[in-house]
Amino acid sequence: MSAETGHLAPGHAAHGHGSHDHGHVHTEGGHGSVKSYVTGFVLSVILTVIPFWLVMGNVLDNSLVTTLVILALGGVQMVVHVVYFLHMSTKSEGGWTFMALIFTITLVVIMLSGSVWVMYHMNRNMMPMSGHEMMNKMR
Amino acid sequence: MMHTDTAPPGTAAPVFFVTDEEGHHSEGSTMLGFWLYLMSDCLIFATLFATYGVLGRNYAAGPAPKDLFDLTGIAVNTAMLLFSSITYGFAMLEMDKDNQRRTQMWLAVTGLFGVAFVALEIREFVHLFHEGAPPWRSAFLSSFYTLVSTHGLHVSFGILWLVTLMVQVQKYGLVAANKRRLMCLSMFWHFLDLIWIGVFTVVYLMGVLE
Numbered sequence: 374m375s376a377e378t379g380h381l382a383p384g385h386a387a388h389g390h391g392s393h394d395h396g397h398v399h400t401e402g403g404h405g406s407v408k409s410y411v412t413g414f415v416l417s418v419i420l421t422v423i424p425f426w427l428v429m430g431n432v433l434d435n436s437l438v439t440t441l442v443i444l445a446l447g448g449v450q451m452v453v454h455v456v457y458f459l460h461m462s463t464k465s466e467g468g469w470t471f472m473a474l475i476f477t478i479t480l481v482v483i484m485l486s487g488s489v490w491v492m493y494h495m496n497r498n499m500m501p502m503s504g505h506e507m508m509n510k511m512r
Numbered sequence: 513m514m515h516t517d518t519a520p521p522g523t524a525a526p527v528f529f530v531t532d533e534e535g536h537h538s539e540g541s542t543m544l545g546f547w548l549y550l551m552s553d554c555l556i557f558a559t560l561f562a563t564y565g566v567l568g569r570n571y572a573a574g575p576a577p578k579d580l581f582d583l584t585g586i587a588v589n590t591a592m593l594l595f596s597s598i599t600y601g602f603a604m605l606e607m608d609k610d611n612q613r614r615t616q617m618w619l620a621v622t623g624l625f626g627v628a629f630v631a632l633e634i635r636e637f638v639h640l641f642h643e644g645a646p647p648w649r650s651a652f653l654s655s656f657y658t659l660v661s662t663h664g665l666h667v668s669f670g671i672l673w674l675v676t677l678m679v680q681v682q683k684y685g686l687v688a689a690n691k692r693r694l695m696c697l698s699m700f701w702h703f704l705d706l707i708w709i710g711v712f713t714v715v716y717l718m719g720v721l722e
Contacts, residue, residue, distance in 0.1 A: 410601035417594055421709075425587050428717045436721050443721075447713035451706055458597055458702040466544045473544075477551040481558040488562035 405460050413457025420450035546696045550703045553666075557707050560662055561714060564655040568719070572650035577719025580645055582636075586716045589632050590708065593667075596625035597705045604698050612686050615694075619678050622701070626671045633664045656715060663711055666704050673697055 424443035426432065433439045455461045455474075463471045603618035637657075640646070647657040677697060681690050 405601070405605075407602075407605060410598055410605070413601075414594070414598040417597075421587075421590055421594065421712075424713065424717055425583065425590075428721055429583050429587075439721055440718055443713055443717050447709050450709050454597075454702060454706045454709070458601065458705070459699060466541075466547070469544055470547045473548055473551050477554050480555060484555075484558050485562050485565065489565040492566040 405457065409457050409460070413453055416453045416457070417450055420446050420453065542692055543695065543699075546699055550699060553703070554707075557659075557662070557710070560655070560659040561710060564659050564715065567651040567655040568715075570651035572652075574650040574653070575643065575645045576652070576722065577716070578722060580640060580643060581716050581720055582639075583716060583720060585632065585636060586712055589629055589636075590712055592625050592629040592632065593705045593708050596622045596629070597702055599625065600698055600701050604694065607686060607691060607694055610686055612681060615686065616678060616681060619674060619681075619694075623671055623674045623678075626667055626674070630664060630668055630671070633660070637661075660711060660715065663704065663707055666700075666707075670697070670701055670704060673700070 424446050427439050427443060433442070461470060461474065465471070599618050599622045603615050603622060606614040606618060640653075645653055647654050674697060677690065677693055680693070684690060
């Protein structure tokens with residue numbers, strides 16, 4: 374309750390109270406600069422244009438290699454976004470955001486690779502070829 | 513607060529909370545809390561990506577990504593989100609300088625890019641329906657629509673949030689509370705752009721590559 378009213382009412386008093394050192398460090402470290410946003414933007418454009426070019430222009434003959442390359446570029450671009458747009462570092466919020474990020478990435482990797490891996494083998498080992506799979510083969 | 517009334521007279525009123533901490537609290541840990549929300553949102557998207565990864569090849573003799581997706585349109589869509597990311601960044605920089613008019617201007621530009629993104633996505637879906645590729649056509653299409661429209665809904669609600677905050681800023685100015693809200697939306701917005709990287713790589717580019 375009191376927290377709510379604290380936000381709505383002229384937040385200045387509460388703000389001035391609470392934001393000593395910590396608040397300052399936080400607001401200054403949190404936003405980045407024109408330079409960091411532009412760097413992030415330029416890197417993102419490059420990392421977006423390359424995969425689109427690879428796929429639309431059929432640059433590489435081998436589609437497996439192309440897949441791996443665009444996945445890698447996508448991964449790099451995600452890191453760029455986290456660093457330059459979300460301003461994540463190992464030190465922000467005393468390292469807790471980084472901890473949460475690592476934890477989430479671990480879960481995501483287990484979930485993604487596990488699901489795809491398990492279901493692929495289920496399909497492979499347990500199912501006789503169904504009608505529509507045969508049709509897909511024929512297409 | 514009621515508890516203080518029941519405290520026996522004569523003794524110092526017991527302190528149930530530290531009032532000083534309040535302002536500190538709202539400034540310091542909101543960002544961490546919001547980050548944790550984003551991480552949980554990330555898990556939602558991860559399950560949808562996993563579903564798509566499992567079902568994405570089950571066409572049920574229906575259309576495959578190659579027959580459906582127009583990469584030029586997706587490239588334009590990607591550009592919209594990327595532009596909106598940097599314009600939101602500019603809004604945050606102007607907010608740091610307490611320049612309310614320019615903050616509002618950049619927020620408006622960001623919102624327009626967001627609207628363009630959602631409009632293009634709706635147009636794509638309408639096109640897919642006309643092509644005979646509604647969600648119920650195959651497991652591939654079901655998982656495709658679920659993943660992509662969940663992202664699209666996030667962007668739509670982001671726009672709603674953005675408009676709300678623009679009204680707030682117009683009304684109350686760039687006060688501390690509004691700044692904090694704008695910072696949360698900033699994280700939300702950039703996060704959605706990050707998810708979109710996964711979408712265009714895994715769904716569109718890899719789909720057409722098959």
